[in-house]
Amino acid sequence: xxxxxxxxxxxxxxLVELTTGETLLCFPRGKRSELxxxxxxxxxxxxxxxxxxxxxxxRSTLLYRSNEFRQKLIAANVTQIIIVVATEPPYSDELxxxxxxxxxxxxxxxxxxxNKCDLxxxxxxxxxxxxxxxKIGYPVLRLSARSDAEALRPYLxxxxxxxxxxxGMGKSTLTNALLHDANAPTREISTAxxxxxxxxxxxxxxxxxxxSALIDSPGLQEFGxxxxxxxxxxxxxxxxxxxxxxCRFRNCHHGREPDCAVHSAVRRGEIDPRRxxxxxxxxxxxx
Numbered sequence: 666x667x668x669x670x671x672x673x674x675x676x677x678x679x680l681v682e683l684t685t686g687e688t689l690l691c692f693p694r695g696k697r698s699e700l701x702x703x704x705x706x707x708x709x710x711x712x713x714x715x716x717x718x719x720x721x722x723x724r725s726t727l728l729y730r731s732n733e734f735r736q737k738l739i740a741a742n743v744t745q746i747i748i749v750v751a752t753e754p755p756y757s758d759e760l761x762x763x764x765x766x767x768x769x770x771x772x773x774x775x776x777x778x779x780n781k782c783d784l785x786x787x788x789x790x791x792x793x794x795x796x797x798x799x800k801i802g803y804p805v806l807r808l809s810a811r812s813d814a815e816a817l818r819p820y821l822x823x824x825x826x827x828x829x830x831x832x833g834m835g836k837s838t839l840t841n842a843l844l845h846d847a848n849a850p851t852r853e854i855s856t857a858x859x860x861x862x863x864x865x866x867x868x869x870x871x872x873x874x875x876x877s878a879l880i881d882s883p884g885l886q887e888f889g890x891x892x893x894x895x896x897x898x899x900x901x902x903x904x905x906x907x908x909x910x911x912c913r914f915r916n917c918h919h920g921r922e923p924d925c926a927v928h929s930a931v932r933r934g935e936i937d938p939r940r941x942x943x944x945x946x947x948x949x950x951x952x
Contacts, residue, residue: 666719671704671741672870679718681708682870689716701727701738702868702880703825726771728827730763732889740827740868740880745774747820749830749839750795752780752787756831758794762943763888764829765803766901770893775803776820780835783809797937801903810835814842825878827868832884840881844871890947898947904936905944918948 669681672688677698681691691708693700694717700706705722728739728746746768750756761777768775777798782788788807799805808816817839820826828836868882890898899905905919905927913924921928930936 666707666709667716668722669706669708670870671700671702671706673867674700674702675867681706681716681718683708690714691716691718693718699738701729701741702870702882703741703743703827703878705742726773728767728771728773728829729892730767730885730888730890731892732887733891736892739829739882743771743773743825743827743880745776745820745824745826747776747778747817747826747828749778749780749828749834749836750791751834752782752784752791754831754833756834758797758939759943759946760831760885760888761798762902762940763890763947765798766890766893766898766947767888769901769903770897774824776826777803777805778817778839779805779807780810780839782807783812797940800937810838810842814839818843821873821877821879823876825880827880827882829882830884831886834884836881836884840871840879843879844873889950891951893947893951895948895951898944898951902940902944904930904940920945 667683669683669689671679672682673680677692679691679693679700681689683689689708689710700718700721704724706718707720707722708716709719710716724741726743727741728743730737730739746764748761748764750761765775777795779791779795795805806816806820808814828839830836868880870878870880872878908926908930911926912919912922914922917925919925919927927936931938931941
């Protein structure tokens with residue numbers, strides 16, 4: 666049995682990087698496949714170029730989204746989520762909140778990258794939209810992936826990071842700017858998986874060194890969190906943590922209940938109304 670890391674996935678086909686440095690195209694045992702990019706696995710070789718995934722090693726983290734019907738794994742064993750937004754196309758700040766809650770539930774670090782800052786006529790509006798996240802302590806890195814992507818590199822050192830965000834925000838542009846040979850392994854992965862030209866239809870892991878890696882994930886338009894409890898969702902909003910236990914009712918839903926500490930903080934302007942709306946939407950979804 667050989668140990669390796671899943672560095673790319675497409676359907677039920679997985680490219681596994683072995684500890685020896687070589688890669689194998691692997692297939693899982695059985696009909697169901699609950700594997701993610703970044704998973705550490707045990708592989709049994711079936712030929713010079715292919716193998717079978719025998720088992721998954723314990724995960725330190727698992728980033729995934731879910732709705733009432735199914736769940737979608739994004740990346741495993743990640744230490745940092747990097748949420749990429751841009752001046753265009755328009756992005757959803759509720760989606761940012763959802764990604765952050767998912768990261769907080771797994772004790773991951775969070776970094777927001779504000780891309781396309783060369784489009785100066787739109788910087789002010791985007792900066793205003795990101796201000797609530799900066800106010801509660803999430804770092805926002807401003808850059809243009811086409812000219813100064815190197816500004817991101819110090820944040821990647823010693824981390825296994827995953828880039829997430831809506832399509833068109835520049836995640837792959839960042840990846841290719843930081844890893845100048847990323848196009849080469851991308852072509853190799855696409856050939857191995859018979860997936861054609863790479864358009865980030867599946868997550869792919871790239872290594873900087875033995876301690877640092879970056880996962881480029883497909884663009885997303887929604888991020889369901891049906892697998893989380895209300896307590897987990899509340900824990901994922903940093904500005905609410907200090908208010909826990911201050912409401913009149915122990916089971917307060919932070920809506921219109923009398924003497925609700927959260928709702929009072931919203932009225933006083935201490936909690937951004939959009940963040941509060943995102944919290945209420947998430948709580949309503951999980952029931």
